[in-house]
Amino acid sequence: MTKTAFLRPRSAPADPMEPLTGLLREWLPLQRWFAGKDRPVTDLGVLSMTELFPGCLHVLVHAAHGGVPAPGGTTPAGDCYQLLLGVREHPSPRLGKALIGRVPDGRLAGLTVYDALHDPRAAQLLLERLRRPGTAGPLRFECDASQQVPAGLVPRLMTAEQSNSSLVYGDEYILKLFRRIQPGVNPDLEVPGALARQGCHRVPAPVAWLRTTHPFKATLGVLQPYLRNASDGWTLALDALASGDDFTAQAHALGRATADVHLALASAFPIGAPGENGRTAAAMTERLTAAAHAVPALQPFVPGLRTAFAALATCDAGPPAQRVHGDLHLGQVLRAGREWFVIDFEGEPSRPLSERRSAHSPVRDIAGMLRSFDYAARQRRPWRPEWARRCREAYCAGYAARAGWDPRKKHGLLRAYETDRAVYEVLYEARHRPDWLPVPMAAIERLAVRGD
Numbered sequence: 418m419t420k421t422a423f424l425r426p427r428s429a430p431a432d433p434m435e436p437l438t439g440l441l442r443e444w445l446p447l448q449r450w451f452a453g454k455d456r457p458v459t460d461l462g463v464l465s466m467t468e469l470f471p472g473c474l475h476v477l478v479h480a481a482h483g484g485v486p487a488p489g490g491t492t493p494a495g496d497c498y499q500l501l502l503g504v505r506e507h508p509s510p511r512l513g514k515a516l517i518g519r520v521p522d523g524r525l526a527g528l529t530v531y532d533a534l535h536d537p538r539a540a541q542l543l544l545e546r547l548r549r550p551g552t553a554g555p556l557r558f559e560c561d562a563s564q565q566v567p568a569g570l571v572p573r574l575m576t577a578e579q580s581n582s583s584l585v586y587g588d589e590y591i592l593k594l595f596r597r598i599q600p601g602v603n604p605d606l607e608v609p610g611a612l613a614r615q616g617c618h619r620v621p622a623p624v625a626w627l628r629t630t631h632p633f634k635a636t637l638g639v640l641q642p643y644l645r646n647a648s649d650g651w652t653l654a655l656d657a658l659a660s661g662d663d664f665t666a667q668a669h670a671l672g673r674a675t676a677d678v679h680l681a682l683a684s685a686f687p688i689g690a691p692g693e694n695g696r697t698a699a700a701m702t703e704r705l706t707a708a709a710h711a712v713p714a715l716q717p718f719v720p721g722l723r724t725a726f727a728a729l730a731t732c733d734a735g736p737p738a739q740r741v742h743g744d745l746h747l748g749q750v751l752r753a754g755r756e757w758f759v760i761d762f763e764g765e766p767s768r769p770l771s772e773r774r775s776a777h778s779p780v781r782d783i784a785g786m787l788r789s790f791d792y793a794a795r796q797r798r799p800w801r802p803e804w805a806r807r808c809r810e811a812y813c814a815g816y817a818a819r820a821g822w823d824p825r826k827k828h829g830l831l832r833a834y835e836t837d838r839a840v841y842e843v844l845y846e847a848r849h850r851p852d853w854l855p856v857p858m859a860a861i862e863r864l865a866v867r868g869d
Contacts, residue, residue: 434523440520446458449579450579450580452766455847459481462479463478464479465477469553469556473504475499476500477500479498481495496597499596501594502517502531502532503515506528508529534584535574537571544566547640548625557627559627564625567589572586581595582596585643589643593605593638594638601635605762608620609622610622626640644758646753648752650789651747654793654808658793658796664811665807667752668809669811672811673816675745676816676817676819694729694732698729708844711844712843714854721865722836729832731829735780735830736820738777740774741777742759743762743765743781744763745785746792747786765841778834780827780834783812783824783834785838787809836861842860843858
C-alpha cells in the first residue's frame with residue numbers, strides 16, 4: 418500500500434484501514450456504478466492507496482461477494498473499484514451529497530471522507546496532474562505530446578446514469594474515470610487511439626490518460642475532446658418519437674457511420690479470422706443458462722431462445738471476426754451538426770476485459786443498435802413498433818451502403834446476436850432497473866416464440 422503523508426499514526430485496530438472500509442461497505446452498494454447490487458458484500462479490502470495531492474486519496478478496493486475463489490486464483494470472487502476520496506476535518510456544506518462518513522479511528526481518525534469527484538478543487542487538481550506527465554506511487558499520468566490542454570478549465574461532474582464517472586472541463590474535454598477496474602489495457606483507451614492513427618474522424622482521440630502498475634497493470638481513466646453542442650442518439654430518438662417525427666434519415670446515416678467505424682477497426686486491428694459460430698453459440702447458450710438462473714422470468718422462454726443459438730452453429734459464418742465496439746446503442750453515439758460520432762469503446766463492463774478486447778462478428782454491434790431502437794420505441798405509449806421497424810430497416814440499409822454487405826441477409830446471425838443482447842438486457846435490468854425489465858422481456862417473448 419502506498420503510504421499517505423497525512424495519515425495519522427494513532428492507536429488503531431489490527432487492520433488500520435478497517436474503519437474506512439466499514440464506511441465504504443455501506444456506501445458502495447448505493448452507487449449507480451456498483452456492479453454487485455444483487456450480491457451482499459462479504460468483505461472489502463484496500464488494494465492500493467496513493468495521495469494524489471493533500472486532501473485527496475486515490476484508492477483501489479476489492480469488494481468480495483462470498484468466499485468462492487475467482488477462476489484461476491485464490492482471491493474471493495468480486496470486483497476491484499476505483500475511488501477518489503476527499504479527506505477533510507470540515508468539508509464544505511456543498512459536498513453534502515458526496516459525504517461517505519466520518520472515520521472513527523485508525524489512520525484517518527476524526528476525518529470526514531467524501532467522493533472527491535464532487536469537489537471542484539479536487540477535479541481541477543486532477544486535470545493538472547493529467548496535463549503534465551508524471552507519476553504518483555504506482556499511478557502513471559501520460560498524454561499525447563502533440564496536444565496541449567489549457568489550464569484553468571472549470572470542471573463539472575456529469576450526473577447521467579452510467580457505469581463510470583465523467584468530468585467535463587470547460588466544455589472542451591471529458592475525463593472518463595473507470596469505476597470497475599480489470600487488469601489490462603481498457604479498450605476505451607486502446608481503440609480510439611488506434612482509430613485516430615487510421616484517420617477515422619468518427620471517434621474522439623485520447624488526449625491524456627491515467628493508469629496504474631499496482632496491484633496490477635490497468636487503465637484508470639481517459640481524457641478526450643468533448644463534443645460541445647452534440648446530442649446523444651437516445652435523446653434525439655426520444656425527441657423524434659415525442660414530436661411524431663420520422664427518424665429514418667438519422668438511422669440511415671448512423672448505419673453508415675457504424676460501417677465506417679467497423680472498416681477502420683478492421684484496418685487498425687487486422688485479424689481476418691472466420692467466425693467460429695459453433696463456439697459463439699455455445700457461449701451464448703451458457704450465458705442464457707446463467708441468466709435464467711438469476712432471473713426466473715426467463716425460464717419459460719429458454720427452450721425457444723436456444724433454437725436461435727442452435728441455428729447459429731449451422732448458418733452462414735458471415736463477415737470475418739474483428740474488433741468491434743462491444744456495447745453499441747443509441748446512448749453511445751453523438752450527433753454534432755450532420756455527423757454521427759461513436760464513443761465509449763469500453764464494452765460491456767460486466768464481461769471480462771479479455772473478451773471485450775477479442776474479435777467478434779460486427780453483427781454483434783448491429784444487433785445492439787437494433788435493440789436500442791426497440792428500447793426507444795417502447796418509451797412512448799402507445800408503443801409504436803412500426804417506428805422501430807422503420808429505423809431498423811434504415812439503419813441496416815445505411816450500413817450495407819458503406820460496408821458492402823447487408824445485415825438483413827444474415828438472418829440467422831442477426832437473430833442469434835439480437836437474442837444474446839436481449840438476454841444481457843434482462844439480466845442488467847433485473848439487477849439495476851427492475852421497472853425497465855418488461856422492455857427486454859417483450860423482445861425475449863418475440864424472439865423465443867416467433868423466432869425473428
